Amino acid sequence: MKTLSRNPRRGRIARTTAATVALCxxxxxxxxxAYWTTTGIGGGSATNGxxxxxxxxxxxxxxxxxxxxxxxxxxxxxxxxxxxNAHAVTVYGFAGNGAVTADAAHATCTTTGxxxxxxxxxxxxxxxxxxxxxxxxxxxxAASMSAASLSACQGAQFKVPVTLEVRx
Numbered sequence: 001m002k003t004l005s006r007n008p009r010r011g012r013i014a015r016t017t018a019a020t021v022a023l024c025x026x027x028x029x030x031x032x033x034a035y036w037t038t039t040g041i042g043g044g045s046a047t048n049g050x051x052x053x054x055x056x057x058x059x060x061x062x063x064x065x066x067x068x069x070x071x072x073x074x075x076x077x078x079x080x081x082x083x084x085n086a087h088a089v090t091v092y093g094f095a096g097n098g099a100v101t102a103d104a105a106h107a108t109c110t111t112t113g114x115x116x117x118x119x120x121x122x123x124x125x126x127x128x129x130x131x132x133x134x135x136x137x138x139x140x141x142a143a144s145m146s147a148a149s150l151s152a153c154q155g156a157q158f159k160v161p162v163t164l165e166v167r168x
Contacts, residue, residue, distance in 0.1 A: 054089055054129065054166045055082045069114065069145045069158070077116065077142040077160055083129040089166040090128050093121025094139065098161035106156035113149030116160045117142055129166070 057080045069075040083089050096116040102109035119139060129135055143160060 051089075051168060052084045054085070054164055056080065056162055056164050069143055071113065071145050071147045071149050074141040074144045077139040077162070079137040079139065079162060079164075080134055081127075081129050081137060081164060082134040083131060083166075085168075086131050087168060088128050088130045089168055090126050091123065091137075091164055092167050093123065093165040094118035095163045095165070096161065097163040100143075100161070101159045102153055102156040103159070106153060109150055109153035109156050111148055111150050112153055112156075112158060113146040114158050114160070115144050115146070116162065117144065118162070121165065 079094075081091065095118055100112050100114040100116060102112055119142070127135075127137060143158070
C-alpha cells in the first residue's frame with residue numbers, strides 16, 4: 001500500500017499565491033479609493049496677447065495676355081499678405097469684401113462686371129505666412145468678368161477687396 005506524503009512546497013506556493021492575490025486586490029482598491037477621494041487646490045493663469053491685423057492687397061494681374069481679364073473670361077488674382085506679428089499665421093480662407101473697382105486711370109469704368117470667387121475654406125494646402133514677412137499668393141481663375149463690363153474698362157487694373165481669415 002502506498003502512503004501519500006504531503007509536499008511542503010505545495011502548501012507554501014498556495015499560501016504565497018493567496019497572499020499575492022490579496023495584496024493586489026487591496027492595493028488596487030486603495031489606489032481607486034485614493035483616486036476618487038483626493039481633492040486638490042491650485043491656481044493658474046494665462047494671458048492672451050492680441051494679434052495684429054494681417055493685411056492683404058489684391059489685384060487682377062493684367063500685365064500679360066495670359067492673365068488679362070476679358071468679358072466672359074477669368075483671370076488670376078494676386079494677393080500680397082503681410083504678417084506684422086511676432087509669430088507665424090496660417091491662412092485659413094479668403095472672402096470678398098466689397099465691390100471690385102477699376103484703377104484711377106479708368107474712372108469712367110463704373111460697371112466693371114468683375115466678380116471675385118474665393119477658393120473654398122479651409123484651403124486644401126495650408127498657406128503659412130511667417131512672422132514679420134510678406135508673401136505673394138496667386139488664386140488661379142478667382143476673378144471673372146461678365147459681358148456687362150463697360151468698354152471704358154479696357155486695359156484697366158482692378159482692385160479686388162479681399163479679407164483673409166488667418167489663425168495662429
